[in-house]
Amino acid sequence: MLLLRSKYLLTDPYNVINNGAVLIDNGKITFAGPSDDIDRQESHQIIDFGNSAIVPGFVNTHTHLELTHLHKSINYNGDFTDWVRQIINAKKNWAEDEYKTSIREGITRSLEAGTTTVADITRNGLALDELKKSRIRKVLFYELIDFNTYSAESTIGNFKEEINRVKHDSLLSIGIFPHAPYTVSKELYKRCIQVSEELGIHIATHISETKDEVEFLKKGTGNFVSLLNDYDMLNNWKYPGLRPIEYLSNIGVLRNSWILIHCNYISEEEIDYIKKSNSSIVFCPRSYKYFWHNKHPFLKFLNLKINVALGTDSLASNDSLSVLDEMKYIYEKHKDVRPQDILYMGTIAGAVALRLKDKIGRLESGFDADITVIKFPEEGINNVFDGIFSHDSECMFTVVSGSVCYDKYKLALFGH
Numbered sequence: 509m510l511l512l513r514s515k516y517l518l519t520d521p522y523n524v525i526n527n528g529a530v531l532i533d534n535g536k537i538t539f540a541g542p543s544d545d546i547d548r549q550e551s552h553q554i555i556d557f558g559n560s561a562i563v564p565g566f567v568n569t570h571t572h573l574e575l576t577h578l579h580k581s582i583n584y585n586g587d588f589t590d591w592v593r594q595i596i597n598a599k600k601n602w603a604e605d606e607y608k609t610s611i612r613e614g615i616t617r618s619l620e621a622g623t624t625t626v627a628d629i630t631r632n633g634l635a636l637d638e639l640k641k642s643r644i645r646k647v648l649f650y651e652l653i654d655f656n657t658y659s660a661e662s663t664i665g666n667f668k669e670e671i672n673r674v675k676h677d678s679l680l681s682i683g684i685f686p687h688a689p690y691t692v693s694k695e696l697y698k699r700c701i702q703v704s705e706e707l708g709i710h711i712a713t714h715i716s717e718t719k720d721e722v723e724f725l726k727k728g729t730g731n732f733v734s735l736l737n738d739y740d741m742l743n744n745w746k747y748p749g750l751r752p753i754e755y756l757s758n759i760g761v762l763r764n765s766w767i768l769i770h771c772n773y774i775s776e777e778e779i780d781y782i783k784k785s786n787s788s789i790v791f792c793p794r795s796y797k798y799f800w801h802n803k804h805p806f807l808k809f810l811n812l813k814i815n816v817a818l819g820t821d822s823l824a825s826n827d828s829l830s831v832l833d834e835m836k837y838i839y840e841k842h843k844d845v846r847p848q849d850i851l852y853m854g855t856i857a858g859a860v861a862l863r864l865k866d867k868i869g870r871l872e873s874g875f876d877a878d879i880t881v882i883k884f885p886e887e888g889i890n891n892v893f894d895g896i897f898s899h900d901s902e903c904m905f906t907v908v909s910g911s912v913c914y915d916k917y918k919l920a921l922f923g924h
């Protein structure tokens with residue numbers, strides 16, 4: 509049994525305990541509360557973290573770990589489709605090994621940042637083996653791209669074949685990821701939601717990320733036309749004349765709790781559709797900034813009680829795979845958002861989106877022990893959230909399902 513103690517314990521964002529302790533037994537939390545309330549028994553291995561906070565492990569609700577090696581090798585010039593072309597070209601000559609090391613590095617960076625769950629997108633299935641080997645919790649989304657009306661069925665067939673080889677374990681679940689409305693046909697979107705309902709798996713998509721995307725769907729014009737023509741993908745596609753979320757709603761697929769990635773440009777009417785479908789939105793703050801967008805409507809979503817989780821997206825549009833860094837960024841830029849709500853977005857909201865809220869996201873007896881410890885800087889802290897979101901705070905310890913996955917200062921001498 510492992511007993512973790514520290515100056516602060518947050519069992520959830522709204523419950524701060526001074527001098528707190530968490531007891532872990534067999535992968536589960538068996539106690540979380542004031543340190544004085546627990547008997548010190550010899551069977552406990554005790555780690556005292558001092559000036560720090562024990563918090564629920566962070567949930568990265570959107571990332572592409574296989575792009576980790578593209579860090580700083582892509583330049584954004586204001587044209588999203590040009591960025592897409594650069595990614596395609598950069599990966600063109602990658603061998604299997606390059607993908608695998610990129611994914612492995614992504615997993616390591618995630619754990620070092622206190623992330624205990626990743627929702628990862630894979631194009632070629634190579635992430636499966638690497639993620640399965642790792643003790644990080646994962647939802648693996650298989651990305652489908654097919655803009656041809658007539659081949660939706662065979663694309664779904666390939667997907668089903670692919671996921672048939674997945675051996676399930678308690679840390680892994682599967683999702684289907686139709687890439688985006690500019691690369692996925694109406695027929696394929698329809699089959700994806702059916703398959704998600706039939707197999708009981710997660711469904712997510714990139715949506716309303718750029719003004720180009722909105723223009724392409726509304727008018728059939730703009731930068732996406734030449735991008736798709738270059739790859740011979742436009743074929744028989746007819747633009748729907750609708751905004752992205754309107755489009756999903758209009759073709760009858762926006763139902764049953766989607767995970768909608770980005771939602772950067774959303775009309776009032778579309779917000780209504782999102783709410784009615786009980787979907788979650790994933791906001792990727794620093795990727796949003798990378799693409800020169802300004803003023804994401806996430807506050808509006810939060811006020812309407814829509815679930816908003818956080819994602820880092822990939823290192824092709826970000827500087828780290830750290831959800832903590834995303835939260836620090838919001839803390840610094842949005843003084844009007846309560847810090848508790850920021851931590852909620854980085855923990856429980858992700859668990860809600862990934863249908864894991866009864867297992868992770870809180871430190872309570874009976875929950876899986878997915879925990880991270882944030883070390884505070886020595887000075888200048890006014891309150892616990894100042895400590896967690898301070899520029900100089902750092903993740904020092906990460907536990908997933910009771911296993912110590914990162915231990916910066918080698919405190920767990922006896923392993924676990």
Ligand SMILES: [Zn+2]
Nearest residue numbers: 570572714821
């Ligand atoms: Zn993405």
